[in-house]
Amino acid sequence: MNVLFFASHRELAGAGDTVVALPERSTVNALLAALRERGGGLARLPEQVAVAVNRQYADGETVLADGDEVALIPPVAGG
Amino acid sequence: MNVLFFASHRELAGAGDTVVALPERSTVNALLAALRERGGGLARLPEQVAVAVNRQYADGETVLADGDEVALIPPVAGG
Amino acid sequence: MAWSEITLDPIEPEAVLARVGAAEDGAAVLFLGVVRNENEGRRVSGMEYEGYVAMARQQLAAIAREAAERAGSPRVAAVHRLGELKVGEVSVAVAVSTPHRAEAFDAARYAIEEIKTRLPVWKREHYLEGAPEWLGGRTPVVAGGAE
Amino acid sequence: MAWSEITLDPIEPEAVLARVGAAEDGAAVLFLGVVRNENEGRRVSGMEYEGYVAMARQQLAAIAREAAERAGSPRVAAVHRLGELKVGEVSVAVAVSTPHRAEAFDAARYAIEEIKTRLPVWKREHYLEGAPEWLGGRTPVVAGGAE
Numbered sequence: 001m002n003v004l005f006f007a008s009h010r011e012l013a014g015a016g017d018t019v020v021a022l023p024e025r026s027t028v029n030a031l032l033a034a035l036r037e038r039g040g041g042l043a044r045l046p047e048q049v050a051v052a053v054n055r056q057y058a059d060g061e062t063v064l065a066d067g068d069e070v071a072l073i074p075p076v077a078g079g
Numbered sequence: 080m081n082v083l084f085f086a087s088h089r090e091l092a093g094a095g096d097t098v099v100a101l102p103e104r105s106t107v108n109a110l111l112a113a114l115r116e117r118g119g120g121l122a123r124l125p126e127q128v129a130v131a132v133n134r135q136y137a138d139g140e141t142v143l144a145d146g147d148e149v150a151l152i153p154p155v156a157g158g
Numbered sequence: 159m160a161w162s163e164i165t166l167d168p169i170e171p172e173a174v175l176a177r178v179g180a181a182e183d184g185a186a187v188l189f190l191g192v193v194r195n196e197n198e199g200r201r202v203s204g205m206e207y208e209g210y211v212a213m214a215r216q217q218l219a220a221i222a223r224e225a226a227e228r229a230g231s232p233r234v235a236a237v238h239r240l241g242e243l244k245v246g247e248v249s250v251a252v253a254v255s256t257p258h259r260a261e262a263f264d265a266a267r268y269a270i271e272e273i274k275t276r277l278p279v280w281k282r283e284h285y286l287e288g289a290p291e292w293l294g295g296r297t298p299v300v301a302g303g304a305e
Numbered sequence: 306m307a308w309s310e311i312t313l314d315p316i317e318p319e320a321v322l323a324r325v326g327a328a329e330d331g332a333a334v335l336f337l338g339v340v341r342n343e344n345e346g347r348r349v350s351g352m353e354y355e356g357y358v359a360m361a362r363q364q365l366a367a368i369a370r371e372a373a374e375r376a377g378s379p380r381v382a383a384v385h386r387l388g389e390l391k392v393g394e395v396s397v398a399v400a401v402s403t404p405h406r407a408e409a410f411d412a413a414r415y416a417i418e419e420i421k422t423r424l425p426v427w428k429r430e431h432y433l434e435g436a437p438e439w440l441g442g443r444t445p446v447v448a449g450g451a452e
Contacts, residue, residue, distance in 0.1 A: 004357065006355060006356075006357055006425070006427060007355050007427035007429070007439050008427070008439045011439075048444060049444075050444050050445045050446050051446075052357070052360055052425065055357075055359055055360035055363050056360075057423070057445050057446035058446070059446060071357055071360065071425075073357070073425050073444075073445060074427055074439070074442070075441055075442035075443055075444045076421075076422070076423060076424060076425055076426060076427065076442045076443055076444075076445060077421075077426070077427055077428045077439075077440045077441070077442030077443075078354075078356075078385060078396075078397065078420045078421055078424040078426035078427075078428075078442075079338040079385075079396060079397045079417060079420050079421045079424075079426075083210065085208060085209075085210055085278070085280060086208050086280035086282070086292050087280070087292045090292075127297060128297075129297050129298050129299050130299075131210070131213055131278065134210075134212055134213035134216050135213075135216075136276070136298050136299035137299070138299060150210055150213065150278075152210070152278050152297075152298060153280055153292070153295070154294055154295035154296055154297045155274075155275070155276060155277060155278055155279060155280065155295045155296055155297075155298060156274075156279065156280055156281045156292075156293045156294070156295030156296075157207075157209075157238060157249075157250065157273050157274055157277040157279035157280075157281075157295075158191040158238075158249060158250045158270060158273050158274045158277075158279075171319065171322060171335075172318065172319045175318060175335075175337075179339065179393070181341065181342040181392055181393060182341055182342055182343055183339060183341055184338060184339055184340070184341040185336070185337065185338060185339065186336070186337040186339060187334065187335070187336055187337075187413075188318075188322075188334070188335040188336075188337075189332070189333070189334050189406070189409075189410075190322075190332070190333040190334075190335075191331060191332060191406070192326065192330060192331055192332065192333060192402075193331070194328065194329055194330055194331040194404060195328040195329055196329055196404075245328055246326070246328060255339075257341060257343075259336070259338070259417060262336075263336075263410065263413075263414055266334075266410075267410055270406060
């Protein structure tokens, strides 16, 4: 599954996106754990991260499906 | 003393202004009473009237001086 | 310095907005009052504004100053038009800019509420059918009639 | 229909205002967010806006729709700019028109608060001295990290 990074997260990841392989019916929280385990900048992801699944904010228990567009959302600062 | 009328008051008075002779140290309320006594449209002035003396809102007890610019202010409806 | 004007000319919103703004401001609010085509179920064809111009100038300047004090920013502009206006024309405009948005919203709202409450301006509504009528408004400060 | 846009081009306030307004509306409110020259005591030279464009478009459209529902008027326009902005440039504009003014103020305020809270947009401040920094903002919906 493809995961998008933005702003400060993009700088931590060193890239705008990455591909993550997860067991079927994994949750958003499992995805975050998998990303942190990669170490490097991603190990320094904040404890609380907002996530969007298919461009909608989603909580940690949301179950992911293959083909979902997942994005990590740093604290927003529009306007 | 010169008294200015606007909008609905102007229509009651049939004129934009009028001259009123009052004893020295008369109040705004005395002026209003004198205007009502003239009869005609002015007898139909509302019971409560706002008054400006020298372009400032003034209450009924305000004492008038010769040369004051007095204006009757109908309910305002700006904007 | 807060800016204000009573005018007979059409109001240009962008010109009012251009009177505010500064490098330290992160927010600007512009309010426009516009003549609308309906009031209390009657179809309106236009609005005639009359003012006590000398006093209205003073009052509008005072309102703009007070709004500037509330905003903590002198960048306040307020203009009210008099004369015959058509539906869709702007009768009043208020612009405020401030470092942060809460103050701009608050001061713009304050200014328009005060304008409606104490600016010595009156309006006569013209209808598609029937005679024009002076609109009832608010009495700013009451002098007792009955002594 | 409420209108919204994520854009890379300069925002023209009068064009946003022109998207609202109708014969039945007596009030219009325009809010502008502007890049300012100072933040928390540091002198700012400009602001770099990054967005998750596909999602930001959806969120801004949803915010405009919600503001329109609150206003009871579909005449809501909202636009957010991305890219590198200089001090004094407009980053966000919201316009609302309604028959009466309270609804226009309320809906404009609602829209900008929601934009600040949930629009997936980030800004990196550039300073006269020192390296640019991503500004801390608000976390919209939190996914727990620790399981």
